[in-house]
Amino acid sequence: MKVNAQSVNFNADSKLLDFVQGRLDKLELFYDKVISSDVYLKVVNTSSKENKIVEIKVHVPKDKFVVKKQCKSFEEAVDSACNSLERSLKKRKQKLRLQA
Template identity: 30%
Template sequence: MNINFHYDGVTASNRLEILAAKKIDKLLNKYDFIVSADIFFKKENTSSPEKGKVIGVRLSAPGPRLFSESSEASYEAAITSSIDDLSRQLEKRKAKMKTH
């Protein structure tokens, strides 16, 4: 599987890429129909300190693409939140694939 990292106004971080890749690999182990992943790192100007670090994750799988985006105080928390959301979406997709 191919994982692409995109940075918008953020310095590239090898540590964040490794963390995100580990989380995506866990999804891949559970859902083998994932083709590729795009991960977007952005910094958002907000007045709230609890938000501002934005992670967007787009997965290519059979059917429409899956996408999740979250804004948290840290990139690590945003990655976890996005992956949890995608896990729920993948579970629904897998259930639909079994019924057809």
């Protein structure tokens, strides 16, 4: 799957980008018609420890899913966002199965 990753207010290292790519590739196990995804990694200047924001947009035919999570680390946020996306993709696949 094609993943477009953008980091805002910092430079993402290759380890983080590889982690994001690997985690998003697993989404294809749940729904094989995923076209591409856009990932936005942001650091917000706040006094809170949860200052890492991950926004993921997954494009599927005739639709797109958007999930935004804020956590202490990017890995935790990506994991949480991908879990939400897995549920959404499973629901969509089930809906399409019922219509067919």
